[in-house]
Amino acid sequence: MAKLSRTKSLEELERRIDLKLADRERVERALTHSSHASARRAANYERLEFLGDRVLGLVISERLFALFPQANEGDLSLKLNSLVSADACAEIADQLGLWDFIRHGGELKNVSAENTRNIRADVVEALIAAIYLGNGLEEVRGFILGAWGERLRGAASARRDPKTALQEWVHTRSTVPPRYEIVERTGPDHDPVFTVRTVIDGVKPGEGKGRSRRLAEQEAATSVLKREGVWKEEQA
Incomplete structure (x- = not known):
């Protein structure tokens, strides 16, 4: 397998993340x-990804807890799930241009962005772990809050699709999804x-x-979210 080097240096990465x-x-x-030729089982990002996921969850949870003192556990969980999802992490990777720094085998060179979403998300989490272990909690907290800044500021006013929000709330309580x-x-x-x-x-x-089944389902989901206190009246 061909050995592919990154197109950007670690010095450039330091400049991008200001660390x-x-x-x-x-x-x-x-x-x-x-897939990289030199990657032995313990020399790729997979173990670091495991730790980084937990560090990210801690830092974002801590920040949400401070930002929304009146929010209940269900509302905080919905915000957390959105902010640490694979989609969110992949977007952070794109924001930082991390693909330029990833070492990988040749088969990934021409893979579409959609098919590399999980890789981009995993690398963000692995990088978080590497910063945490090398630089400490305070510096990784600064990195995360800086990278997630816009998303955290938007979390207060973000309106979720009610069916999605309800499913995520139910997931914190049960493995059985809501049915309609x-x-x-x-x-006529x-x-x-x-x-x-x-x-x-x-x-x-x-x-x-509602005038359609979809609208009626959204209204039914909204009624539960409001009644259970997951959504406040002003969110609906």
């Missing part, structure tokens, strides 16, 4: 995909009104009405 990297060997590992049932369909075919009930294990059902 002097204390443990360059570990950072090299954080930026090395398992049509209770009634009224009106060209202008129907749907009444839909959402059924959740251990939670009182919610109902909603």
Whole structure:
């Protein structure tokens, strides 16, 4: 397998993240995909990714806890899940231009961005671990809060799709996702009104009405989110 080097230096990475990297060997590992010719089992980013995921969750959770003193556990969990998701981490990788620094085998050279999403997300988490182990918690906290700054500032006003928000909230309580049932369909075919009930294990059902089944399902999900205090009235 061909050995591919990054197109940017670690010095350039330090400039981009405004941080002097204390443990360059570990950072090299954080930026090395398992397909790279020199990557032995312990010399790629996979173990670091495991730790970085936890460090990221801690720092973001801590910040959300401080930013939203009135938010309940369910609301905080929804915000956290959105901020540390694979999509969010991959976007941070793109924001920092991390693909320029990743060492990998030739088969990844022409892979589409969509198919490398998980790799980009994993490298962000691995880099977080490398900074944490080399530079310490305070410096990795500064890196995370700087990189996630816009997303954290937008978290207060972000409005989630109610069905997605409800599913994520239910996931914190149960492995059984909410299901939606049509209770009634009224009106003429060209202008129907749907009444839909959402059924959740251990939670009182919610109902909603709408001009389409999708809108009725969203209204039913919203009713549960508001009733259970996950969403405040002003969010709906």
